[in-house]
Amino acid sequence: xxxxxxxxxxxxxxxxxxxxxxxxxxxxxxxxxxxxxxxxxxxxxxxxxxxxxxxxxxxxxxxxxxxxxxxxxxxxxxxxxxxxxxxxxxxxxxxxxxxxxxxxxxxxxxxxxxxxxxxxxxxxxxxxxxxxxxxxxxxxxxxxxxxxxxxxxxxxxxxxxxxxxxxxxxxxxxxxxxxxxxxxxxxxxxxxxxxxxxxxxxxxxxxxxxxxxxxxxxxxxxxxxxxxxxxxxxxxxxxxxxxxxxxxxxxxxxxxxxxxxxxxxxxxxxxxxxxxxxxxxxxxxxxxxxxxxxxxxxxxxxxxxxxxxxxxxxxxxxxxxxxxxxxxxxxxxxxxxxxxxxxxxxxxxxxxxxxxxxxxxxxxxxxxxxxxxxxxxxxxxxxxxxxxxxxxxxxxxxxxxxxxxxxxxxxxxxxxxxxxxxxxxxxxxxxxxxxxxxxxxxxxxxxxxxxxxxxxxxxxxxxxxxxxxxxxxxxxxxxxxxxxxxxxxxxxxxxxxxxxxxxxxxxxxxxxxxxxxxxxxxxxxxxxxxxxxxxxxxxxxxxxxxxxxxxxxxxxxxxxxxxxxxxxxxxxxxxxxxxxxxxxxxxxxxxxxxxxxxxxxxxxxxxxxxxxxxxxxxxxxxxxxxxxxxxxxxxxxxxxxxxxxxxxxxxxxxxxxxxxxxxxxxxxxxxxxxxxxxxxxxxxxxxxxxxxxxxxxxxxxxxxxxxxxxxxxxxxxxxxxxxxxxxxxxxxxxxxxxxxxxxxxxxxxxxxxxxxxxxxxxxxxxxxxxxxxxxxxxxxxxxxxxxxxxxxxxxxxxxxxxxxxxxxxxxxxxxxxxxxxxxxxxxxxxxxxxxxxxxxxxxxxxxxxxxxxxxxxxxxxxxxxxxxxxxxxxxxxxxx
Numbered sequence: 001x002x003x004x005x006x007x008x009x010x011x012x013x014x015x016x017x018x019x020x021x022x023x024x025x026x027x028x029x030x031x032x033x034x035x036x037x038x039x040x041x042x043x044x045x046x047x048x049x050x051x052x053x054x055x056x057x058x059x060x061x062x063x064x065x066x067x068x069x070x071x072x073x074x075x076x077x078x079x080x081x082x083x084x085x086x087x088x089x090x091x092x093x094x095x096x097x098x099x100x101x102x103x104x105x106x107x108x109x110x111x112x113x114x115x116x117x118x119x120x121x122x123x124x125x126x127x128x129x130x131x132x133x134x135x136x137x138x139x140x141x142x143x144x145x146x147x148x149x150x151x152x153x154x155x156x157x158x159x160x161x162x163x164x165x166x167x168x169x170x171x172x173x174x175x176x177x178x179x180x181x182x183x184x185x186x187x188x189x190x191x192x193x194x195x196x197x198x199x200x201x202x203x204x205x206x207x208x209x210x211x212x213x214x215x216x217x218x219x220x221x222x223x224x225x226x227x228x229x230x231x232x233x234x235x236x237x238x239x240x241x242x243x244x245x246x247x248x249x250x251x252x253x254x255x256x257x258x259x260x261x262x263x264x265x266x267x268x269x270x271x272x273x274x275x276x277x278x279x280x281x282x283x284x285x286x287x288x289x290x291x292x293x294x295x296x297x298x299x300x301x302x303x304x305x306x307x308x309x310x311x312x313x314x315x316x317x318x319x320x321x322x323x324x325x326x327x328x329x330x331x332x333x334x335x336x337x338x339x340x341x342x343x344x345x346x347x348x349x350x351x352x353x354x355x356x357x358x359x360x361x362x363x364x365x366x367x368x369x370x371x372x373x374x375x376x377x378x379x380x381x382x383x384x385x386x387x388x389x390x391x392x393x394x395x396x397x398x399x400x401x402x403x404x405x406x407x408x409x410x411x412x413x414x415x416x417x418x419x420x421x422x423x424x425x426x427x428x429x430x431x432x433x434x435x436x437x438x439x440x441x442x443x444x445x446x447x448x449x450x451x452x453x454x455x456x457x458x459x460x461x462x463x464x465x466x467x468x469x470x471x472x473x474x475x476x477x478x479x480x481x482x483x484x485x486x487x488x489x490x491x492x493x494x495x496x497x498x499x500x501x502x503x504x505x506x507x508x509x510x511x512x513x514x515x516x517x518x519x520x521x522x523x524x525x526x527x528x529x530x531x532x533x534x535x536x537x538x539x540x541x542x543x544x545x546x547x548x549x550x551x552x553x554x555x556x557x558x559x560x561x562x563x564x565x566x567x568x569x570x571x572x573x574x575x576x577x578x579x580x581x582x583x584x585x586x587x588x589x590x591x592x593x594x595x596x597x598x599x600x601x602x603x604x605x606x607x608x609x610x611x612x613x614x615x616x617x618x619x620x621x622x623x624x625x626x627x628x629x630x631x632x633x634x635x636x637x638x639x640x641x642x643x644x645x646x647x648x649x650x651x652x653x654x655x656x657x658x659x660x661x662x663x664x665x666x667x668x669x670x671x672x673x674x675x676x677x678x679x680x681x682x683x684x685x686x687x688x689x690x691x692x693x694x695x696x697x698x699x700x701x702x703x704x705x706x707x708x709x710x711x712x713x714x715x716x717x718x719x720x721x722x723x724x725x726x727x728x729x730x731x732x733x734x735x736x737x738x739x740x741x742x743x744x745x746x747x748x749x750x751x752x753x754x755x756x757x758x759x760x761x762x763x764x765x766x767x768x769x770x771x772x773x774x775x776x777x778x779x780x781x782x783x784x785x786x787x788x789x790x791x792x793x794x795x796x797x798x799x800x801x802x803x804x805x806x807x808x809x810x811x812x813x814x815x816x817x818x819x820x821x822x823x824x825x826x827x828x829x830x831x832x833x834x835x836x837x838x839x840x841x842x843x844x845x846x847x848x849x850x851x852x853x854x855x856x857x858x859x860x861x862x863x864x865x866x867x868x869x870x871x872x873x874x875x876x877x878x879x880x
Contacts, residue, residue, distance in 0.1 A: 055086035055098035061255045062086045064098055068258070081106040081124040178207040178538075180293040181264070183271050185217070185285040186333040187310035196220060196281040199303045199312030202271055203416060204287060205538060206264065209256045212539050214417040215249040217273065218409075219303050220283060224276035228253065228260075229284075231268040236260050249273075250417035252541030265289075285333065292316050292329050297512040298388070299414045300395050302332075302407040310334045311407050315395050319509045324380045326388070330373040330397060332366070335405055344368075347400040352377060353408075354387050354394070363400075373397075389505040391447040412447040413508045417539035419546045420445065420511070422518050424457075424532035425588025427565025430473070430519075431527060435461050436555030438567030438663070439520050439530045442546065445511065449503045454549050455485060455496040456569075457520055459556030460529060464489060466521030467496055469534070471510070479527070482507060482516070495549075512536070530567070532587060540630050542581040544571035551665040553586070553653060558661040565589060568663050570651050578641060578673035580607070580633040582621060586653060586663070604783060605629055605653045609643040610666065621651070635700070635712070641673040656782065659790055704729035716787065716800075724756035726787070726800060737805035742796045759795070782814035782821045791821075799823060809844035 055062045062068060066086045071078050084102040109125035117126035181204040187196030198220025205212045215226065226249060228237040237260075239251045256264070263269050264287065272284035298317040311334040318327050336346055345365040350373070352360040360377050380388070387393045388411060396408035424439025426432065437459040444452045457464060467489050471480035488498035503511075510516050511534065520530035537546075550571045555564035568586035575581065584605055605621040619640065622629050643649040647668030655662045702713035707720055711729040719727050719736060727736040741757035749758040782791045787800040791814045798806045812823040828845035836846035 053088075053096045053098055055100045057084060057100050062098070062100075063255075063257050064088045064096070066257050070102065178205050179265070179289065180205050181287050182290050182293055182314070182316075182331070183285040183287045184312060184314050184331050184333050185215075185271065185273060185283040186312040187281070187283050187308065195308045195310035196283050197304060197307055197309050198273075198281060198283045199301055200273055200283055200285075201299070201301050201314045202285070202287075203293065206256075206261070207538070209254070209261065211253040211256055211264070212417070212541070213249075213251055213253070213271075214415070214539065215273070216247055216301060216415050217249070217283075218247070218301050220273075220281055221275045223249065223273040225274055226251065227272045227274070229270040229272065230260060231263050236269070248415065248417065250539050250541075252539070254541070290316070290329075290331075295513075297414055297509045298326075298411050300409040300411045302330075302395070302397060302409040304405070304407045309405075311405060313397065313407055315409070315411070317395075317411060319505060323378075324385060326377040326380055328375060328377070328395070332372070332397065332407075335397065335399060335407060336366075336368045337399075337403075337405070348373070349398045349400055350375065351396045351398070352384075352393060353396055354384075354392060359384060359393075385505045389449040389503055389508060391449060410447075413445050413449070414512050416536070418536040419539070420534060421537050421546075421550075421569075421585070422532040422534045423567055423569055423585050423587040424518060424520055424530035425565060425567035426530055427567075427588030428533070429525070429528050429531045430479075431525070432565060433525070433529070434555075434563045434565045435459070435529055436558075436561055436563045437461065437530055438552045438554035438556075438569070439518070439532060440550050440552045440567075440569035441518055441532070441534070442550065443511075443534065445508070449501070449508060451500040451503055451511070453485065453496070453498060453500065455489075455518070456549050456552050457489075457494045457496075457530070458552045459554035460520070460522055461525075462523040462529075464491065464494075464520060465523055465526070466519070466528075468519050468521075469500070470517050470519050472515065472517060479519070485518075532567075537583075537585065537628070540583060542583060542630055542632065543575050544573050544581045544583045544630075546571055546583075550585075551651065551667055553584070553651065553663040553665040555658075555663050557650075557664040557666070558652070558658075559664075562658055562662060564658065564662055566655075566663055568653060568665075570665060570667075572651065572667050572669055574641070574644065574669050574671040574673065577634075578636065578671065580636055580644075580669075581631075582607075582633070582651070583628065583630040584621075584651070584653065585628045587627060589655070605651060607633070607640070607649060607651050607667065609640065610648045610650050636673075638674070641671060644669045645671050645673075659783075702729075702731045704732055704734045706734045726806075735805065737800070740798045740806045740808055742798060742811055744796075757797075784812065784821055807844075 054064055055066070057068075057070065062084075064086050065088065068084050069078050069080050070082055070084055081104060082102055083105045084100055087099045087101050089097045089099050106124055112126055112128050114128035117128055119126045183202040183204070185198075185200035185202060187198060198217060200215055200217035200220070202213055202215040213226075217223065222243070223241055226239040226241060227235050230236045237253045237256075239253070241249050241251075260269065267286065267288050269287045270284055271287055272282055274280065274282045293316070295318045296316040297319065300315040300317070302313040302315065304311040313330055313332040313335065316329045316331075319325070320327065330350070335348075344367060346368055347363065347365050350362040350364065351358050362375055362377075364373060364375070366373055384393070391410055391412040393411045394408050395411055396406065398404050398406045420443040422439075422441045424441070426435040426437055437457070439455065439457045441453060441455040446452070455467065457467075464486075467485040468479075468481045469483040469485065471482060473479050483500050483502075485496045485498065489496040507516070514533060514535040516534045518532055518534060519528040521527065522529040548571070550569035553568035553570060555562035555566065566586055566588040568584060570582060570584045573581045607619050607621055619633065619636070621633065622631055640649065644667060647666065649667045649669075650664050651667055652661045652664040654660065700712065704711045704713075706727065706729075711717060711727075711734075713729050713731055716726060716728050719725050724739045725736045726739060727734055739756045744758065744760055746760035749760055751758045782793070783789070784791060784797075784799070787797075791797065791812075793814050796811055796813045798808055799810050799812050800806050809826050810823050811826055812821050814820075815822055826844050831846065831848055833848035835849075837849050838846050
């Protein structure tokens with residue numbers, strides 16, 4: 001989610017573009033600008049299939065020959081001085097495999113020619129602050145590294161734990177920065193094969209390295225595959241379309257290599273679709289950026305009635321915010337014939353039609369090599385707006401001359417694979433409160449303007465007296481109600497299911513611009529106890545069934561109940577391989593709960609069995625920072641699968657304010673997974689909060705056997721023989737690191753019985769002399785992903801980063817009631833000797849050697865190798 005300052009900046013830029021575009025369009029010119037802006041105001045992931053060759057590192061998948069800088073996660077971030085490479089190797093039976101190889105590239109940095117070089121954010125080598133020669137030299141070095149430039153303003157180590165400049169693919173929120181692209185796919189002309197009459201419109205959204213696509217098509221059979229071609233014409237990615245009766249194709253290209261991200265941004269990628277049945281047909285088009293995409297609310301795919309025409313196009317349309325003006329942009333393909341290209345301008349005629357009757361007509365000229373066209377139809381009357389809302393208007397484009405060519409299509413509300421949904425919470429009510437209730441809704445917009453809806457309400461303080469879809473009120477006392485859903489509300493079940501068939505064109509425009517709200521009024525809160533914004537949820541590619549009512553997550557369902565301002569919902573499913581797919585959306589956290597970011601979740605989600613008597617079947621889903629989280633859970637115990645099948649499982653979201661649970665919901669997912677996860681289980685992320693089924697762990701080749709117990713790969717635990725060690729399992733290898741206690745600056749300390757390190761004794765609380773506070777009794781604290789533990793406010797510790805262990809070069813602090821983790825590099829003292837040394841490979845600071853005192857030598861070779869690796873990582877931490 002963008003910070004408030006970023007949102008204001010983006011809105012200011014949008015307003016400026018609006019004013020410029022309005023002046024340009026109203027000047028009466030049929031302009032030839034390639035990418036005009038529509039003049040309105042706008043408001044953890046699975047690895048690829050086992051058939052693909054590559055490398056997995058840190059929960060991400062990299063293609064062969066890819067290079068990258070490893071990401072240690074918060075608070076350390078991207079290690080820009082380490083370069084990893086996915087090498088190509090041959091395994092048994094000549095199978096192509098990938099092997100990860102990482103090296104320290106800091107030693108390869110060129111020596112700056114200036115006296116005071118500086119280290120720029122997101123870079124490894126120091127450069128001179130001035131001087132063109134040194135700047136070009138540094139850029140040449142960085143270009144060879146092929147790394148993706150992060151948007152960083154300062155070293156990651158000095159950021160607060162909650163200020164994340166990057167998110168994993170499971171943490172994508174709807175407000176995160178993304179880039180939209182579009183492509184028009186038509187038949188290939190100029191070939192000896194007959195061209196296709198098919199036309200497709202593809203919309204793409206790039207968020208970090210995931211490219212989501214929604215494709216609609218006409219006049220062509222169901223495509224069997226979608227392929228992305230790079231700048232050399234080679235297949236970069238192929239998606240096999242599922243067999244279903246639909247004209248929509250939804251997919252995600254995950255983990256784009258950095259070279260393909262650059263080609264996408266430079267508009268050098270193409271997309272093709274091919275049919276497999278009957279006469280083989282293929283259509284293709286170039287993927288381009290277009291600033292009009294952010295404002296588009298209506299669309300049309302333009303086709304020709306002629307066979308093998310190779311012609312097509314799309315129209316992107318929107319309504320003005322305050323006037324009944326319909327703005328549109330046309331992207332045309334194949335309409336201009338080769339003989340017409342000799343003329344600089346080609347005359348065309350654009351018509352707006354209803355049932356073969358011409359309502360509006362525009363004559364203009366386009367250039368043969370840039371056949372885009374933008375115009376505005378002013379002052380649509382009530383009949384034209386009604387036909388627009390019902391999907392009955394046609395936009396037609398025709399060339400003028402002796403041999404006219406014609407394409408046309410119906411105008412409907414914008415189609416995409418995204419889900420229109422809403423989470424209603426008491427924190428988002430017109431008068432914000434904390435009731436612990438929740439409302440959940442999702443919608444489907446048909447081409448004829450009908451809006452289907454399903455609403456679920458739970459955990460309210462009193463009886464529901466109103467359920468309405470509304471506009472954003474200009475004043476708190478004057479609500480603007482558009483539609484009343486109360487007649488369809490069933491009080492015993494808390495559900496409302498029905499259709500709204502009287503949507504006006506303006507309502508459709510506002511719906512697809514995220515400008516409508518749903519309000520729940522109760523006997524105790526006549527103006528509304530719950531409220532939520534209706535907004536689109538980006539397609540994720542997961543198998544969670546968004547067409548079903550999501551599971552409501554409410555504070556009233558937590559044990560014991562929590563009066564919270566937040567609410568949420570989740571889609572959960574179990575596939576045929578017994579993998580759990582989940583998507584969670586949360587809303588309503590108030591500014592009082594978190595002063596850093598408004599309405600964002602800072603916490604972690606888990607799934608487990610109902611009943612607090614047993615914690616053996618509780619599983620961490622993900623820690624996330626935003627309004628939504630998604631992912632796939634692959635190694636699930638048989639017992640937890642049974643609880644999912646019986647409906648005795650739950651999903652719970654905890655935050656720094658309510659560490660024992662902020663919101664919760666019961667999960668019922670029928671499944672036939674009697675023998676646990678099927679198929680090849682890929683390496684899971686670290687999840688020390690979950691105690692796996694012992695019988696299932698015995699079958700996993702990556703588990704560790706230690707102290708008569710099996711431990712899952714990536715898990716952390718404290719051994720029985722000494723509570724001053726932390727052990728981790730790394731693919732059948734147990735690594736135990738001694739706990740490194742931080743140096744305390746207070747005058748009085750105490751040693752808790754169940755802790756390894758002493759803690760400061762506060763003078764104001766003499767009770768701590770006898771009974772120090774238990775960590776889990778703190779209502780507020782910090783959750784640290786490295787050691788997967790909650791830390792008390794004010795406590796300090798050396799961070800634990802598997803598999804390297806404790807990093808003595810950094811010290812983390814839990815910032816009181818805010819729940820922020822702040823880590824800083826340890827400042828080493830200045831030394832006077834010429835050749836300082838480290839007495840132990842795990843030490844952070846060097847010392848001057850003492851004469852006659854030998855250096856410590858590790859007898860354990862494994863520990864020596866581990867600490868040597870740790871030394872490399874510590875040397876690469878950002879300098880203060």
